Amino acid sequence: MxxxxxxxxxxxxxxxxxxxxxxxxxxxxxxxxxxxxxLWVVVVGVVGIIVYSEMCGRVAAxxxxxxxxxxxxxxxxxxxxxxxxxxxLVTFLTLAAEVGGIAIVLQLLSNLPFLALVPLxxxxxxxxxxxxxxEWIERLFGYAGLCLIVFVVAAIKLEPDWGSVxxxxxxxxxxxxxxxxxxxxxxxxxxxxxxxxxxxxxxxAIEEGWxxxxxxxxxxxxxxxxGLGGLLSFALMITAGALFLPQGIQPQLIGTVALGAEVxxxxxxxxxxxxxxxxxxxxxxxxxxxxxxxxxxxFFGWEWGKYRGPARAPRFTLAWLVLLVLACCVxxxxxxxxxxxxxxxxxxxxxxxxxxxxxxxxANDRAYMREYANGRLANVFGVVYLVVIxxxxxxxxxxxxxxxxGQG
Amino acid sequence: MSRPKALDLALGVLDHQLVxxxxxxxxKVDDLELEVTIGEPxxxxxxxxxxxxxxxxxxxxxGRLLARLGGGxxxxxxxxxxxxxxxxxELARPASELGLGRGDDRFRPLIGRLPWA
Amino acid sequence: MRxxxxxxxxxxxxxxxxxxxxxxxxxALRPGRLEVTGIVVARRGLLERLGIVQLxxxxxxxxxxxxxxxxEAVVSVRGHRIVVRDDRS
Numbered sequence: 001m002x003x004x005x006x007x008x009x010x011x012x013x014x015x016x017x018x019x020x021x022x023x024x025x026x027x028x029x030x031x032x033x034x035x036x037x038x039l040w041v042v043v044v045g046v047v048g049i050i051v052y053s054e055m056c057g058r059v060a061a062x063x064x065x066x067x068x069x070x071x072x073x074x075x076x077x078x079x080x081x082x083x084x085x086x087x088x089l090v091t092f093l094t095l096a097a098e099v100g101g102i103a104i105v106l107q108l109l110s111n112l113p114f115l116a117l118v119p120l121x122x123x124x125x126x127x128x129x130x131x132x133x134x135e136w137i138e139r140l141f142g143y144a145g146l147c148l149i150v151f152v153v154a155a156i157k158l159e160p161d162w163g164s165v166x167x168x169x170x171x172x173x174x175x176x177x178x179x180x181x182x183x184x185x186x187x188x189x190x191x192x193x194x195x196x197x198x199x200x201x202x203x204x205a206i207e208e209g210w211x212x213x214x215x216x217x218x219x220x221x222x223x224x225x226x227g228l229g230g231l232l233s234f235a236l237m238i239t240a241g242a243l244f245l246p247q248g249i250q251p252q253l254i255g256t257v258a259l260g261a262e263v264x265x266x267x268x269x270x271x272x273x274x275x276x277x278x279x280x281x282x283x284x285x286x287x288x289x290x291x292x293x294x295x296x297x298x299f300f301g302w303e304w305g306k307y308r309g310p311a312r313a314p315r316f317t318l319a320w321l322v323l324l325v326l327a328c329c330v331x332x333x334x335x336x337x338x339x340x341x342x343x344x345x346x347x348x349x350x351x352x353x354x355x356x357x358x359x360x361x362x363a364n365d366r367a368y369m370r371e372y373a374n375g376r377l378a379n380v381f382g383v384v385y386l387v388v389i390x391x392x393x394x395x396x397x398x399x400x401x402x403x404x405x406g407q408g
Numbered sequence: 409m410s411r412p413k414a415l416d417l418a419l420g421v422l423d424h425q426l427v428x429x430x431x432x433x434x435x436k437v438d439d440l441e442l443e444v445t446i447g448e449p450x451x452x453x454x455x456x457x458x459x460x461x462x463x464x465x466x467x468x469x470x471g472r473l474l475a476r477l478g479g480g481x482x483x484x485x486x487x488x489x490x491x492x493x494x495x496x497x498e499l500a501r502p503a504s505e506l507g508l509g510r511g512d513d514r515f516r517p518l519i520g521r522l523p524w525a
Numbered sequence: 526m527r528x529x530x531x532x533x534x535x536x537x538x539x540x541x542x543x544x545x546x547x548x549x550x551x552x553a554l555r556p557g558r559l560e561v562t563g564i565v566v567a568r569r570g571l572l573e574r575l576g577i578v579q580l581x582x583x584x585x586x587x588x589x590x591x592x593x594x595x596x597e598a599v600v601s602v603r604g605h606r607i608v609v610r611d612d613r614s
Contacts, residue, residue: 412553412554412555412560413553413554414551414552414553414554414562415551415552415553415554415559416549416550416551416552416565417528417549417550417551417552417561418528418532418548418549418550419549421552421559422528439527439528439529440527440528441526441527441528442526442527442528442531442561443526444526444531444602446599446600446601446602447597449553449560449561449562449596449597450550450560450561450596451558451559451560451561452528452552452559452560452561456527461527461529464527464529464530465529487557487558487559488557490559493554
């Protein structure tokens with residue numbers, strides 16, 4: 001009974017932690033632009049992250065190799081280094097965007113000047129990482145992130161045309177503005193399958209000491225945790241589609257995102273939305289920060305792991321510390337976090353194949369995986385998503401340029 | 409006599425993690441030293457670890473730059489220092505004895521000075 | 526000599542027939558010794574050359590999909606090529 005409880009708690013934390021700044025920005029923007037007609041893309045993205053994470057978790061549990069171990073072992077030093085540089089750049093951009101998001105929400109909550117809140121965000125994140133154990137970090141940020149369920153309530157309260165919503169789950173293309181539609185497709189997929197999530201999940205599995213006995217847990221975490229997390233993304237898009245599209249509002253500010261909860265639910269809705277965003281993005285920032293350090297240490301063979309303690313893994317510790325400082329500096333320059341988020345998501349989409357392919361290869365390697373290598377089902381999904389990811393990677397930057405970041 | 413295990417070097421040894429008997433991660437296999445004798449099987453005589461050996465993996469100016477960025481050090485671990493090859497290359501002696509993991513050693517005092525480390 | 530020196534070299538027979546590139550080295554792991562028993566040769570396509578698609582490995586630590594030239598057949602490793610006997614078995 002206790003085990004089931006533990007698993008359920010873990011899944012709850014995963015749900016609350018599903019949404020990050022990229023999901024917030026793109027799901028809301030997509031809803032405001034195209035209403036419900038991109039909902040099916042979110043489904044594709046959620047299934048994609050489930051497939052990718054499940055493989056990474058399985059690879060980690062069976063072969064004790066994390067993503068960048070696999071990248072280096074499969075792609076070699078030269079090509080692997082290209083993958084590393086791409087991944088790290090994208091991770092850095094993402095972290096800066098998240099820190100910016102945190103500062104903005106703090107500003108909305110406190111009315112203090114933005115520039116004072118950047119150091120506050122830094123200290124808050126640093127304190128959480130330094131003093132809390134992994135489990136507690138995931139719990140704290142994950143459960144508080146569940147406040148985002150307010151958007152589910154809001155979506156229902158806004159009484160959208162449920163017929164249209166249902167129709168949104170059918171694959172389609174908006175023929176009125178196909179290029180912008182495709183741009184949002186790319187953005188939504190990139191936001192749902194953000195690379196750092198997998199780096200973190202994979203390394204976390206090794207930190208937790210997963211063995212083949214945990215493969216069931218791996219599947220539960222990914223399928224239910226991310227599956228239900230996807231509901232939050234739907235809620236964001238539906239709320240935006242019901243509220244912003246009819247008014248012609250294109251949310252450029254995170255505050256406007258929170259409006260999606262305030263209009264139907266009042267001050268309580270607004271507060272829950274802001275708290276939810278704060279902790280969901282905060283948790284994401286911590287995950288992103290560690291991902292950077294994990295990738296670097298795994299590629300070069302350094303000692304790594306939060307559980308090892310700072311003294312046993314000095315370069316690893318230094319890596320995430322330095323990155324956090326740099327990200328805060330970037331945000332302190334006053335750059336628009338929403339714009340930064342869009343770039344981070346688009347470039348994430350471009351970098352995705354480089355780390356996806358080695359995992360797919362390792363997941364098939366019986367020397368690493370023994371009897372736990374990909375079965376036919378896993379490979380069908382795995383290869384289908386490889387094609388999807390390649391497509392998205394190639395289309396991302398051209399679409400970004402042609403549509404001027406979705407402005408059309 | 410047990411049959412020797414067949415192993416492909418780039419696939420199964422190169423770029424794999426080095427781990428010492430205490431479970432400490434201490435670098436990756438950056439290259440291998442071979443003793444080549446025509447007519448006899450060539451032997452792997454050492455594992456090469458360190459930025460000095462990156463230049464051979466990434467040719468040209470990029471490789472040289474990388475080696476310099478990494479500090480240019482490197483360690484040769486004789487093959488008889490290897491205990492076992494699984495998904496990692498497990499060493500027979502602690503990293504410190506073999507001169508590995510010095511990068512982490514170098515930064516440890518800095519981290520140690522941070523409060524509550 | 527280093528592994529990175531041998532890899533990627535063209536493998537040709539004494540009579541000049543081009544067999545492909547040295548993709549990997551097949552070795553035998555014995556207690557305390559790791560002996561090279563063969564050269565994994567393959568004609569590399571662009572993807573293999575970029576390292577993006579390694580020849581698929583299905584069995585323990587060894588590849589399938591390439592030819593293995595026994596090390597005994599090697600005649601010379603000087604220069605930029607590996608020369609092997611015509612009658613490699």
